[in-house]
Amino acid sequence: MIVTGVVQPGNLLAETALAQEFEVSRTPIREALKQLEREGLVEVRARVGTFVRKPTQREIHEMFQLKEAFEGLAAGLLARRGRVPELLLLQENIAQATEAVGRGDAERYSQLVHEFHSTLVAGADNLKLSEHYDLLMNQLAYHRIVTQTLSLPGRLRNSVNEHQAIVDAILSKDPLAAELVMRRHVASSSQSAVLAALRESEDTGHSD
Amino acid sequence: MIVTGVVQPGNLLAETALAQEFEVSRTPIREALKQLEREGLVEVRARVGTFVRKPTQREIHEMFQLKEAFEGLAAGLLARRGRVPELLLLQENIAQATEAVGRGDAERYSQLVHEFHSTLVAGADNLKLSEHYDLLMNQLAYHRIVTQTLSLPGRLRNSVNEHQAIVDAILSKDPLAAELVMRRHVASSSQSAVLAALRESEDTGHSD
DNA sequence: CTTGAATTTGTTGCATGCAAGAATCGTAAC
DNA sequence: GTTACGATTCTTGCATGCAACAAATTCAAG
Structure with missing residues (x-):
């Protein structure tokens, strides 16, 4: 989704919102976002939010x-x-x-x-x-x-x-x-x- | 720990056991193990256990x-x-x-x-x-x-x-x-x- | 109008309970 | 002795509630 460009850099990816959208709980969403963080695609700031990252x-x-x-x-x-x-x-x-x-x-x-x-x-x-x-x-x-x-x-x-x-x-x-x-x-x-x-x-x- | 060789390949790393050892809940342990899995250090088999991996x-x-x-x-x-x-x-x-x-x-x-x-x-x-x-x-x-x-x-x-x-x-x-x-x-x-x-x-x- | 603080809102971090399934152990039949 | 099968015991997967904290918002004071 990020790769296809549907989600723009800087966008907030709230766990709760994604959980509702995909009709699962926050836990698997969380794990997926952590994975994306490690791949450098998103940046998760503690207690602030998870954002789509723009490579420098x-x-x-x-x-x-x-x-x-x-x-x-x-x-x-x-x-x-x-x-x-x-x-x-x-x-x-x-x-x-x-x-x-x-x-x-x-x-x-x-x-x-x-x-x-x-x-x-x-x-x-x-x-x-x-x-x-x-x-x-x-x-x-x-x-x-x-x-x-x-x-x-x-x-x-x-x-x-x-x-x-x-x-x-x-x-x-x-x-x-x-x-x-x-x-x-x-x-x-x-x-x-x-x-x-x-x-x-x-x-x-x-x-x- | 794995790197230092304290834990041997093949060992089971149960989330509950690690959670007790480090005195936190299973959730952060889980995230850490998932990370290690992505790094190839452990292998987590669904509903079986998480094992220290021996590189082939x-x-x-x-x-x-x-x-x-x-x-x-x-x-x-x-x-x-x-x-x-x-x-x-x-x-x-x-x-x-x-x-x-x-x-x-x-x-x-x-x-x-x-x-x-x-x-x-x-x-x-x-x-x-x-x-x-x-x-x-x-x-x-x-x-x-x-x-x-x-x-x-x-x-x-x-x-x-x-x-x-x-x-x-x-x-x-x-x-x-x-x-x-x-x-x-x-x-x-x-x-x-x-x-x-x-x-x-x-x-x-x-x-x- | 500006500025400052208090409050409210929104987010992730973590704890915990329950469900699903795999492996093991025991037991009974042969 | 061997094998099949069922119960039990582990394990991780997921849902959900609460706590911690950051940011935005509101409101009052100057």
Whole structure:
């Protein structure tokens, strides 16, 4: 709900209200809110209220730095490997993404972008390092940021091209190039994300 | 408590018992256990009980793979930088660690090892990426594993030497060498950790 | 009109009771 | 001796009431 943007940052999420809405008692609501607090999505202030949290610019930056390290490593590993059957999945993903962009289907496209990055990391390690990656990315409220960012004009087309460039680099078995391209790709979306965060804070007047 | 090893894997942590021990009601105990569950330290089975969890061999391996990627990156970044004031901290850490080993003070030494790795990552990024690193390492029940591993005979002396080699590589401003040495160091402790886990599972007879 | 304090309202934190279900133990049948 | 089954005893899951405290509101004094 928070991720889909139905609830806006700063909103109060009172336990009693949510309990009524979902027709359960406060206890399970409480546990869920505590979980969200730990994931950084909400902030619960004792005896004041639970509020939807807006990630700070710094947090967004760190999040993407982490992503950059992870995915750059993954791309490099893929390029180093002999057989890379995952490339078929990635190529298929790019094809579908291209089509989604053509249709102007931003939601589907956003979903495909997530899949692309997730598939890439998943393919990079035989042992399931990717579980930690997914866990981390989910925890860090990253999806919402990226989804918002992707809807920025201009990012859409570039993003598909960059994905293709990454796959090409892996195909040509050049680990250093693959890592570099991947990191640049993440870094570029990072810039867009920070810009989006800036614009949002201007709108609301909050500087955090 | 779990980290310090007072509570053994497999132990039942009943909410009522803990509530009595700490003289509070079940509710805060419950929240704490839920938190530990999210961190992977315990496993709460509905209407059965809450148990201290023993990390699987695979989990330990993944944990160290993550550590290797993180810290290798950090070492490389440090070697690439011009001024590295953190090296003084690291040298001081090594000196104290050497002395602790001489005294046979395993606990102090274990603490210093944590500090070394944490300082290294903290120094690598101007922006606080290290917070995520610390968070992650804490979350993944990593400290307990490492602490147990460090007490293995043979690891102690080697570890100090490896730390010195890492600092030397950073001093000589060779990013590739620094990353390589760092990754080898983590990989080697990883092997020890997996061996320790194996031995432990033989002792208890559980294979997970 | 401004300012200050007292009051009221709203929120989470915690205690506790009850319900649901899993595991264990005992008992009886074979 | 073995097995099946029922009672019992644990456990966590959830509902709800009260306490503690923060913030907003009201109202009076200047």
